[in-house]
Amino acid sequence: FVWLISDHFQAGSVLEFHPGWAQNEGEFKMPFFRFWFFNFGILVPLALTLIGLIAWQLYQSREAKRFGLSAAIAIGLGAFVLACWRIGRHAFSWRWAVVIFLALILLAWCAARTVKGGFGGKEKLPEEVAFIFAATAIFIFFFSIKTAPWIWDNLKIGIWAYFIVLPFLWRQLIAQWELPIRAAVCFALFASGFVSLFGGLAAGKDGFGFANRGEVDAVGFAVRKMPLEARFAAWPTYNHPLLLDGRKVVMGYPGHLWTQGFDEYGKTNELLTKLMQGAPNWRDLSRTLHVRYIFWGGEEKTNYASSTRPWEKTATLAASGTWGAIYDLEQARPPAPATTQ
Numbered sequence: 129f130v131w132l133i134s135d136h137f138q139a140g141s142v143l144e145f146h147p148g149w150a151q152n153e154g155e156f157k158m159p160f161f162r163f164w165f166f167n168f169g170i171l172v173p174l175a176l177t178l179i180g181l182i183a184w185q186l187y188q189s190r191e192a193k194r195f196g197l198s199a200a201i202a203i204g205l206g207a208f209v210l211a212c213w214r215i216g217r218h219a220f221s222w223r224w225a226v227v228i229f230l231a232l233i234l235l236a237w238c239a240a241r242t243v244k245g246g247f248g249g250k251e252k253l254p255e256e257v258a259f260i261f262a263a264t265a266i267f268i269f270f271f272s273i274k275t276a277p278w279i280w281d282n283l284k285i286g287i288w289a290y291f292i293v294l295p296f297l298w299r300q301l302i303a304q305w306e307l308p309i310r311a312a313v314c315f316a317l318f319a320s321g322f323v324s325l326f327g328g329l330a331a332g333k334d335g336f337g338f339a340n341r342g343e344v345d346a347v348g349f350a351v352r353k354m355p356l357e358a359r360f361a362a363w364p365t366y367n368h369p370l371l372l373d374g375r376k377v378v379m380g381y382p383g384h385l386w387t388q389g390f391d392e393y394g395k396t397n398e399l400l401t402k403l404m405q406g407a408p409n410w411r412d413l414s415r416t417l418h419v420r421y422i423f424w425g426g427e428e429k430t431n432y433a434s435s436t437r438p439w440e441k442t443a444t445l446a447a448s449g450t451w452g453a454i455y456d457l458e459q460a461r462p463p464a465p466a467t468t469q
Contacts, residue, residue: 139294142389145210149286153279171290178297182260187356202265263292276387302352339367343451347425348373348465350447350454360454361403362469363427369451370423378417402427406436414457425452 150156151163164172208231211224270286302310347369361374362368366381377398379385385393396417403413404422414422422439429452444459 134257139224142274142276142387145272145273146279147272149271151277155173169320170313174297174301174313174317175293178293178301179260179264181300182256182296186254186257199240199261200234204231204238207231208235224324234303237424260296263289269347277391278387281387294409339369339372344369344372346449346451350449350451351375354421354446354454359418360421360423361400361414361417361419362423362425363404363431364397364400365427368427369425378419401432404432404435406438410438419459420456422445423452424455428452 148160151158151160156167157162158166211227211231215221215224215228225425244325266285267289270282270289273282275282275285302313305313320351331352351370351373358374359378360370361378362370364377364379364381366384368377370377371380379393379396382393382397385391399413399417401418402408403419407413424437439457443455443457445453446456447454447458
């Protein structure tokens with residue numbers, strides 16, 4: 129599955145060491161404390177208070193040694209993997225070599241402690257410790273590693289730390305306070321989210337158009353008897369009827385390609401544009417792009433308006449309808465019947 133979705137392992141890695149998340153990006157650029165307190169408000173002090181409370185309770189319990197050992201192992205492994213990845217991705221650096229050395233020392237110390245005194249007590253760690261530790265690890269990853277070219281895609285990871293923390297915020301902190309304080313804190317936590325939610329619902333009360341179901345069904349019926357492995361030349365967009373019908377196209381939506389690590393799609397896009405504009409060598413271009421069919425519909429008419437469409441004179445019309453037409457480049461257009469006098 130990974131081999132298929134990564135273009136036979138040709139997609140580049142999009143992971144990048146990027147501490148600070150979006151605090152250094154464009155109009156959001158702010159000093160550390162101002163960025164986090166300004167954008168996340170009361171959530172930051174509440175989360176820090178919760179972590180401090182859990183850490184203090186753990187310190188006073190008999191499980192502090194086991195938790196400290198577990199945390200040290202996690203930190204050592206994380207630092208080791210990150211440093212190895214950085215060196216493999218870029219080049220050898222003494223700074224990251226030192227990180228590997230220190231991580232190995234930490235792991236060796238953990239191993240020695242485990243062999244000497246065991247891993248810890250027989251009792252299980254409290255569930256809040258396990259969940260808060262996991263949420264903290266997720267947040268550190270979200271904060272430090274850029275997982276997509278567009279930095280805001282990291283929110284898909286960071287939101288899980290938020291979801292994990294919320295129940296324990298309520299149980300360990302907010303539920304212990306008086307009702308007026310609880311109401312004020314909940315309002316401060318969620319009011320801005322409700323404003324965004326209802327604002328979005330109001331703006332799209334009639335829905336957002338994604339595709340024409342009739343067009344998708346008609347195109348699906350038209351291509352039903354065409355080979356599944358055949359590739360179509362078409363305008364690269366996210367909701368093209370060919371894509372929605374599960375058919376192969378020369379190139380997908382550039383916005384998706386960029387975010388998934390296919391950063392060299394520009395050459396393919398250039399060749400596709402020349403083909404669809406009807407360049408003199410369009411036949412050679414179609415073979416280079418492994419194109420069997422050319423799809424000519426509404427998107428193509430709009431975005432390749434100046435095309436000479438030479439295939440209409442030389443290729444067989446494989447299917448047509450109100451949605452457009454499909455031309456088979458492997459079958460020559462039959463000659464027009466001769467006129468008789």
